[in-house]
Amino acid sequence: MSLLPENDRQEQVAEYQHSLELLETLPLFKGLPGRVLKLLSFLCEKGVYAAGDTLLGQGDDPGLAVYVMTGEVKALPPQDSDADTVTGFTAGAFLCGLSLLGSMPSFYTLEAVDKTEVLLLRRDQFQSIIEKFPEVAPLLIQTILRLIREWDSDQLYTKEGHPGREYGITLL
Numbered sequence: 001m002s003l004l005p006e007n008d009r010q011e012q013v014a015e016y017q018h019s020l021e022l023l024e025t026l027p028l029f030k031g032l033p034g035r036v037l038k039l040l041s042f043l044c045e046k047g048v049y050a051a052g053d054t055l056l057g058q059g060d061d062p063g064l065a066v067y068v069m070t071g072e073v074k075a076l077p078p079q080d081s082d083a084d085t086v087t088g089f090t091a092g093a094f095l096c097g098l099s100l101l102g103s104m105p106s107f108y109t110l111e112a113v114d115k116t117e118v119l120l121l122r123r124d125q126f127q128s129i130i131e132k133f134p135e136v137a138p139l140l141i142q143t144i145l146r147l148i149r150e151w152d153s154d155q156l157y158t159k160e161g162h163p164g165r166e167y168g169i170t171l172l
Contacts, residue, residue, distance in 0.1 A: 016041055024037060051113060062104075102123075
């Protein structure tokens with residue numbers, strides 16, 4: 001017997017299933033065992049922000065990853081910059097994923113452009129799952145290295161095939 005009314009239970013199951021489906025699409029989580037993804041999806045929380053709400057301030061260590069489900073988030077540049085907006089992120093954007101691994105203070109302020117629904121995964125919860133499943137750490141390392149290499153390749157060579165920067169992060 002459940003303490004939740006049937007409608008609430010069905011809504012929770014639907015949210016859990018939706019979270020699982022979203023996590024399965026994210027490059028950071030590709031290749032993780034299904035049981036780990038199921039636990040992570042169970043730990044995800046939904047957040048709703050109104051237009052103008054700040055999700056993350058410059059210099060803050062979010063301690064969580066953000067998946068934009070609906071709406072739009074803009075990244076405001078550092079206060080000493082002349083730019084108005086770095087870029088906007090709409091549904092499907094996955095932000096602050098590396099902060100799941102450790103402290104990553106933000107260079108930017110993230111602000112909701114309009115009503116925005118997000119899925120949040122907290123660092124402490126993520127790391128507790130990694131501790132329970134030590135076989136996941138090497139998979140994550142390989143995935144992160146692959147993502148860095150792909151990002152570096154995109155940055156080094158422009159879409160026209162011309163060199164972008166002189167060298168990339170993969171030389172570190």
